[in-house]
Amino acid sequence: MSKSAGFMRALKCRECGREYPLEATHVCEFDFGPLEVVYDYDKIRKSMTKAALAKRPETMWRFRELLPVADDPTVGTRVGYTPLIKADRLAKWLGVREAWLKNDAVNYPTLSFKDRVVSVALSRAKELGFKTVACASTGNLANSVAANAASAGLDAIVFIPADLEEGKILNSLIYGARVVSIRGHYDEVNRLCAEIAGKYGWAFVNVNMRPYYAEGSKSMAYEIAEQLDWNLPQHTVVPMASGSLLTKIHKGYQELIQLGLARDTKPTVHGAQATGCSPISVAFKQGMDFFKPVKPDTIAKSLAIGTPADGFYALKVMKETGGASDDVTDDEIREAMSAVAECEGIFTETAGGVTVGVAKKLVASGKIPAEDSVVLCITGNGLKTLDAVQGHVGKPAEIKPSLREFEQLIESDNKIKSK
Amino acid sequence: MAATIRIPTPLRKLTNEQETVEVESATVGAAIDELEGKFPGIKERLVSEDGEVRRFVNVYVNEEDIRFLESQATPLKDGDDVSIIPAIAGG
Numbered sequence: 394m395s396k397s398a399g400f401m402r403a404l405k406c407r408e409c410g411r412e413y414p415l416e417a418t419h420v421c422e423f424d425f426g427p428l429e430v431v432y433d434y435d436k437i438r439k440s441m442t443k444a445a446l447a448k449r450p451e452t453m454w455r456f457r458e459l460l461p462v463a464d465d466p467t468v469g470t471r472v473g474y475t476p477l478i479k480a481d482r483l484a485k486w487l488g489v490r491e492a493w494l495k496n497d498a499v500n501y502p503t504l505s506f507k508d509r510v511v512s513v514a515l516s517r518a519k520e521l522g523f524k525t526v527a528c529a530s531t532g533n534l535a536n537s538v539a540a541n542a543a544s545a546g547l548d549a550i551v552f553i554p555a556d557l558e559e560g561k562i563l564n565s566l567i568y569g570a571r572v573v574s575i576r577g578h579y580d581e582v583n584r585l586c587a588e589i590a591g592k593y594g595w596a597f598v599n600v601n602m603r604p605y606y607a608e609g610s611k612s613m614a615y616e617i618a619e620q621l622d623w624n625l626p627q628h629t630v631v632p633m634a635s636g637s638l639l640t641k642i643h644k645g646y647q648e649l650i651q652l653g654l655a656r657d658t659k660p661t662v663h664g665a666q667a668t669g670c671s672p673i674s675v676a677f678k679q680g681m682d683f684f685k686p687v688k689p690d691t692i693a694k695s696l697a698i699g700t701p702a703d704g705f706y707a708l709k710v711m712k713e714t715g716g717a718s719d720d721v722t723d724d725e726i727r728e729a730m731s732a733v734a735e736c737e738g739i740f741t742e743t744a745g746g747v748t749v750g751v752a753k754k755l756v757a758s759g760k761i762p763a764e765d766s767v768v769l770c771i772t773g774n775g776l777k778t779l780d781a782v783q784g785h786v787g788k789p790a791e792i793k794p795s796l797r798e799f800e801q802l803i804e805s806d807n808k809i810k811s812k
Numbered sequence: 813m814a815a816t817i818r819i820p821t822p823l824r825k826l827t828n829e830q831e832t833v834e835v836e837s838a839t840v841g842a843a844i845d846e847l848e849g850k851f852p853g854i855k856e857r858l859v860s861e862d863g864e865v866r867r868f869v870n871v872y873v874n875e876e877d878i879r880f881l882e883s884q885a886t887p888l889k890d891g892d893d894v895s896i897i898p899a900i901a902g903g
């Protein structure tokens with residue numbers, strides 16, 4: 394352990410409450426429960442005042458006291474503070490009074506919310522003396538580990554399922570990371586990585602570094618609240634793979650309440666999945682508090698985790714906050730991706746399509762009342778999942794460089810003629 | 813006949829740092845009891861009071877999650893590989 398732990402106190406088992414030192418370790422030895430970072434909130438309250446925050450740069454690290462590093466961060470110092478967009482046209486499409494998009498499709502540097510968790514995990518890995526970082530990934534995490542490791546001068550080795558989108562694979566290779574592609578789905582990659590992590594002394598961001606890594610997602614909640622002038626949203630819709638992001642967004646809101654930075658307006662958190670990989674939403678709809686693992690089959694590959702590690706806690710959060718959960722088919726995902734693009738000019742990846750598609754369903758069923766306001770978490774960029782929309786968004790009209798051909802085209806094109 | 817159980821890092825203190833253990837049992841459930849006989853205290857780490865495999869423990873026989881097979885009744889045969897793995901976060 395380093396001498397100073399900053400604002401962290403210990404790691405603590407979520408199941409039995411046993412405490413552990415702040416090392417690279419992630420499960421309780423007694424019941425395999427996940428370990429979570431606990432903080433010294435009294436110390437944080439004194440340091441993280443609104444006045445202090447007002448002077449800090451617009452990155453996720455303005456909330457540094459609530460992020461698990463001992464000293465100032467050294468990796469990904471410019472991550473976060475992505476735009477929160479008021480989406481009036483999309484609100485109409487959804488059938489709700491007010492909608493906001495938290496746009497992590499433009500997160501820095503690798504265009505997904507994963508830069509948040511990775512900048513925390515790698516900063517902490519450096520503090521703990523690691524030189525090699527690794528991860529099991531459905532794509533975005535691998536991109537972010539590869540890029541952030543490159544800029545920090547760390548060696549990276551990333552493990553992905555072999556059937557990922559070309560864009561996601563190239564986006565890891567370009568940074569010089571070693572990419573290992575596993576013939577199997579993510580849960581198999583995950584299982585292998587758990588075994589590899591036990592054998593090799595690397596910082597696996599979502600295995601032995603998981604308690605630190607997962608906390609990075611809370612920054613999305615802090616930013617949303619501050620961007621809404623320290624009001625918590627009535628509803629937040631979050632895509633779920635392992636369910637970690639959803640539980641951490643909830644934790645983030647609760648911490649702001651505890652610190653007196655936001656009023657407790659009982660924010661509701663809803664979880665979105667793809668029908669082709671919906672262990673959590675199915676369990677929720679059946680009123681179960683545990684899930685049945687599934688074998689994923691969906692275009693939302695970033696969310697294709699059939700055995701979600703935080704599924705149990707995600708179910709609990711949705712139930713306790715009065716939230717709901719649903720899932721959408723591949724066609725509904727594409728339709729929602731197009732709606733976000735056509736209404737708001739934002740090209741999100743399949744995960745964003747899942748979030749927005751599910752939000753529409755929840756509004757239609759009254760689970761999100763039409764007179765309410767909702768924040769939708771857009772967690773990834775559409776340029777990385779081009780395969781998913783290829784052949785579904787039409788084709789350019791191709792003509793010779795001739796005015797006559799253009800005029801013929803315009804004559805037959807109702808879309809343009811109507812203007 | 814013998815199957816091999818791969819012991820995860822958090823449990824190796826109980827197995828004197830042994831990474832693998834050979835078992836003769838015919839099912840996963842019986843193999844867990846057999847482990848308990850060899851390394852007292854290990855069963856309660858894997859199985860909760862109600863007899864179910866703990867929420868955060870995943871057990872695989874030859875790479876397949878036993879929840880897709882017959883859970884603790886899943887049969888074991890000679891040469892089978894059993895892995896015990898904690899659930900990990902998403903990617």
Ligand SMILES: Cc1ncc(COP(=O)(O)O)c(C=O)c1O
Nearest residue numbers: 634635636637638772773902903
């Ligand atoms: C774009 C995107 N959104 C959401 C998620 C969900 O993350 P979690 O595993 O925390 O539920 C992922 C995970 O890989 C992702 O890549």
Ligand SMILES: [Zn+2]
Nearest residue numbers: 406409421426
């Ligand atoms: Zn515990």
